[in-house]
Amino acid sequence: xxxxxxxxxxxxxxxxxxxxxxxxxxxxxxxxxxxxxxxxxxxxxxxxxxxxxxxxxxxxxxxxxxxxxxxxxxxxxxxxxxxxxxxxxxxxxxxxxxxxxxxxxxxxxxxxxxxxxxx
Amino acid sequence: xxxxxxxxxxxxxxxxxxxxxxxxxxxxxxxxxxxxxxxxxxxxxxxxxxxxxxxxxxxxxxxxxxxxxxxxxxxxxxxxxxxxxxxxxxxxxxxxxxxxxxxxxxxx
Numbered sequence: 060x061x062x063x064x065x066x067x068x069x070x071x072x073x074x075x076x077x078x079x080x081x082x083x084x085x086x087x088x089x090x091x092x093x094x095x096x097x098x099x100x101x102x103x104x105x106x107x108x109x110x111x112x113x114x115x116x117x118x119x120x121x122x123x124x125x126x127x128x129x130x131x132x133x134x135x136x137x138x139x140x141x142x143x144x145x146x147x148x149x150x151x152x153x154x155x156x157x158x159x160x161x162x163x164x165x166x167x168x169x170x171x172x173x174x175x176x177x178x
Numbered sequence: 179x180x181x182x183x184x185x186x187x188x189x190x191x192x193x194x195x196x197x198x199x200x201x202x203x204x205x206x207x208x209x210x211x212x213x214x215x216x217x218x219x220x221x222x223x224x225x226x227x228x229x230x231x232x233x234x235x236x237x238x239x240x241x242x243x244x245x246x247x248x249x250x251x252x253x254x255x256x257x258x259x260x261x262x263x264x265x266x267x268x269x270x271x272x273x274x275x276x277x278x279x280x281x282x283x284x285x286x
Binding site (some may be wrong): 094103104105106109118119145154161163164165166167168170171 | 220
């Protein structure tokens with residue numbers, strides 16, 4: 060069974076940093092492209108970042124470019140999101156999501172971890 | 179960036195009735211469109227990809243159609259567990275991947 064389990068969320072002050080993790084199991088993690096998607100309270104879904112299976116290709120949404128860094132450790136079956144210079148508008152539930160086998164939709168999602176940026 | 183819109187914002191339907199949800203793209207996305215269902219407090223769940231292919235385990239009452247810029251998700255006979263928010267997502271031109279704002283299906 061495919062499982063994605065996020066951790067690392069919490070309350071942080073504006074300008075602060077946080078590192079999210081996503082532990083993957085039930086599939087060959089190193090073969091799959093991965094993403095982070097977020098959802099502000101009561102709002103819709105927003106794609107945040109993408110990383111290829113090897114980690115060689117990375118993309119970011121304009122809203123987080125230069126502040127967030129996505130990475131992965133295939134030996135540990137883990138995906139990460141380093142978030143710096145956090146703003147109030149970064150407050151959201153952050154989901155890790157796996158790309159499908161053949162196309163760029165999200166076939167599995169974690170349960171999400173809440174990040175709250177507030178003083 | 180491709181902008182996705184969805185209508186209506188809220189759809190009130192009685193159990194057993196048919197629900198028709200619309201999604202529009204600001205430019206052609208071919209058939210590279212997915213639909214997701216999200217219930218309160220839960221992660222989104224993939225329903226449809228390739229505009230019309232049901233994901234594994236999705237009941238046949240869910241169907242998708244369309245191509246280019248106009249897409250439809252139909253739920254043929256609403257069950258109690260289908261009341262949720264539905265999002266469309268294009269993956270034809272990215273980054274960025276973009277979602278529609280969602281349609282909430284609630285009980286009439």
